[in-house]
Amino acid sequence: MEVAPARRSRGPSPERTARTRAAILAAALDEFLDGGFAATRMADVAARAGLAKGTLYLHFADKEALFEGVLRGLVEAPLAGLAAAAPAEGEAVRDFLLRVLRPVLRDMEASRRGAVIRLVVAEGGRFPAIAAMYRRIVIAPGLAAIGALAARAAAAGELRGEALLRHPPLLVAPVVLAVLWNGLFAAGDPMDAEAMFEAQLDLLFPVRGSHPAET
Incomplete structure (x- = not known):
């Protein structure tokens, strides 16, 4: 059987x-x-x-692995878009940056990416592992992508001087300032991260291409 x-x-x-x-x-x-x-x-x-x-x-x-999962879920898609995409033929780097990053900046608080940045700033000193994690997952690839785009813009004669080539964090410094400011003072005098970013582009990219239409 x-x-x-x-x-x-x-x-x-x-x-x-x-x-x-x-x-x-x-x-x-x-x-x-x-x-x-x-x-x-x-x-x-x-x-x-x-x-x-x-x-x-x-x-x-453990909790650190869980925090890394949260962080990757929030930032991997925008970072991948910045790192993998490239300006279209004839598109200025400035216009490319606006096209790719404008939706991310508009969604900074609703997505709670801004709140996570504030959490890392507040607790990274006590928990160096999460600060190191943020640097590895967000800052390092982000700055590498900015550096590559800055080099492309410089080669095309789009940059004013070499400040962005020497200091890639300059591109997003106003966004970080807006995020931190809004965590403290949003009720009285909020900053617009998108507007701050575009103002910084005006300082760094004096030669401007055509702007994509607002949607």
Whole structure:
């Protein structure tokens, strides 16, 4: 008499795994921004996501790994767009930067990217790992992309002087200032990150191409 082979248990589908991970990251972002990095506990993230604590650890080994997941979810797409895209034929670098970054800047607070920047500034001194993480995931690739675009603009005669070539952070310095300012003074005198960015472009790129139409 033949014995039927035992049925193999099937693991969760990729779709279910993706939904679980998305729920964890959404809950983690809420917890980090509500209480800060120091006060956030893995158990609280699991509870907010409606999951067992053990399920959370199947996806993220510890709180730092969880924060990295949140950070990547917020910034990888915009950074990939800046790094992988290139100006269209005949498009000035200034206009390319506006086309690619304007949607990101308009969404800075609604997406809560601005709030995460403020969290890293507030707690990075006490938790160097999250400051190092932000530098590795956001700052380093961002500055590399800016440096490449600055070199392209310089070769095309689009730049005023060599300041941006020597100091790539100049491009986004007004945006960082606006984000920090709005965390402290938004109720009384908010700064417009998009307007600040465009004003900086006016200083760095005196030769301007045609502007894309507003949408």
